[in-house]
Amino acid sequence: MDCHSDSEDSLELGDGTEVSVSISEEHWKKNVHAGEIGCTDCHTAISDYPHPDVEAKDLRDYQINRAETCKRCHYAHFTRVADSIHYKQFEEGNRNAPTCVDCHGAHDIAVPGEPRMAVDERCAQCHAEISDAYRRSVHGKALLESNNPDVPVCTDCHGSHQIKDPRNADFHAASYQICAKCHSDADRMERYGLNPDVVDTYLDDFHGASNALYAEGLGRPDKKLATCTSCHGIHDIPSFKEADKSVVRARVLKTCRECHEEVPDGFQDAWLSHYPPTLSEAPLVWLVKWFYRVVIPLIMLGLVLHILMHLWRFRFRRPGGHR
Amino acid sequence: MKGVKLSRDRDGRLCVERFPLWRRVEHIAVILTFTTLVLTGFPQKFYDASWAETLLSLFGGLDDARTIHRVAGIVFAVLTALHLAVIVLGAITKRIRMSLVPTPQDLRDAWQNLRFYFGLRESQPKMPKFDYRQKFEYIGMVMGSLIMVLTGAILLWPVETGGIIGGEALAASRIAHSNEAVLALLVLVVWHVYSAVLAPDVFPLDKSMFNGKMTVEELKHRHTLEYERLFPAGDPEVELAEVDGEAKADGAEGAASEAPAAKPEEGEPKTPAV
Structure with missing residues (x-):
């Protein structure tokens, strides 16, 4: 932290991109992991100074590789993602399919789904049109206008990690x-x-x-x-x-x-x-429904009683004449 | 002895023909289509029951079960139409005796029979060829079939029929189809199975709808009026011998058990015998 807060150093990746290695303490403190785990718990390749070279081809490569890091603790989430449409896209060669840090952030990982609108904002990074439609809907409006806790956000219907097609x-x-x-x-x-x-x-x-x-x-x-x-x-x-x-x-x-x-x-x-059906709104349907509701029990009651009487007469009061 | 085929069963007892062959075939066809319709229809009504899933997968899933249901429904509709056509033709040509049409006498029979059940009467009233219970079930079956065929056709072609009967009638047809099916199945399981299989006087099975025969003895007890109509002289054996003698005198071949029928009874609507 001593070196990296307000550092002007940068890191050169395989494709020549320069990436700043600066991270502010304030930024890090927003992270739910702050105080729980340290830098090298995620940056596992680094154990002493000078740091070994970063092997990533480019920034995206580096980000994708972070999933391996998250997986070490959040294995269940990782496997769920492996069943998702996003992972399928990734496997088919789409490097822009979202990986852990795209939704959760890197050094500023927050509690997911707080505030709830943040979920929509995250999905909107890629699904802008759908987000616009959602914000016009009765659900989206209620969330935008009154932060309604009952309306669904994206993940309530689609799930979060195991998102299906x-x-x-x-x-x-x-x-x-x-x-x-x-x-x-x-x-x-x-x-x-x-x-x-x-x-x-x-x-x-x-x-x-x-x-x-x-x-x-x-x-x-x-x-x-x-x-x-x-x-x-x-x-x-x-x-x-x-x-x-x-x-x-x-x-x-x-x-x-x-x-x-x-x-x-x-x-x-x-x-x-x-x-x-009600008598005023759908009288015919109502009538048919109630007709059977009354007639079925009545007929069945009558038939069962008739059978019981037949059995009773047969068993106990068998007449002397013919059966 | 008028117009009835006589035969002897294996024990040599004299039997009357109660159901001609084609009625028995019709009954079996109804058993097959009805069962198919119940097995493929009820899981659609009780879609959230666990057995619904099991049953439908036996038929290869919902779509296949529906196809089977529709084919069976069309077969059932044809059977119903044929059945009614025979009655209408029979009525026009007067070759049919309306032995299954309810009459005021049936109400009196029902009342007297109930009195008998309560011990207010020493013997059962004399019943015609089909008693009031059988007529009730038969008429119920015909009416129920008409409702099922009609509403089934509406549900099979909702777009075509909806224009004529209107949208609300489509919803009503669906309710009617599904409830009438429940009523039909309940009556069948409770009433028909009791009266044709489980009732003490027929147990273990009233075979007359399968072999077409009923012993003259049984006819005399259970359908006395019909017995008296067929054998007005009161002794079928004597009458049989007379007919037999005439037949032999005419040089006709055949055993006593194959007495010729003066006028074969045709077109009597089917009913399960009690």
């Missing part, structure tokens, strides 16, 4: 479970006056039941499967709380037509707005 069918089929984490949580939904049955009503419908079964691994749909994001969008999810009914229904119909091109107007009425 969100473009494949498996991710698509399982994505409703991500939404369900919050939107089936009655307490959390109550705070915002939101309907906690949205996921259950989706699952009870044709697309939802199919989705649930595909998510269990019972085959792979050859067509695009209608799921939460099909109607609500992905990163730019708007609020429908105050939305006009006809606008919502028009949006649903538009979504239907993405797969079922020929559907007639009115087709969207097959969708019951994520609510169980």
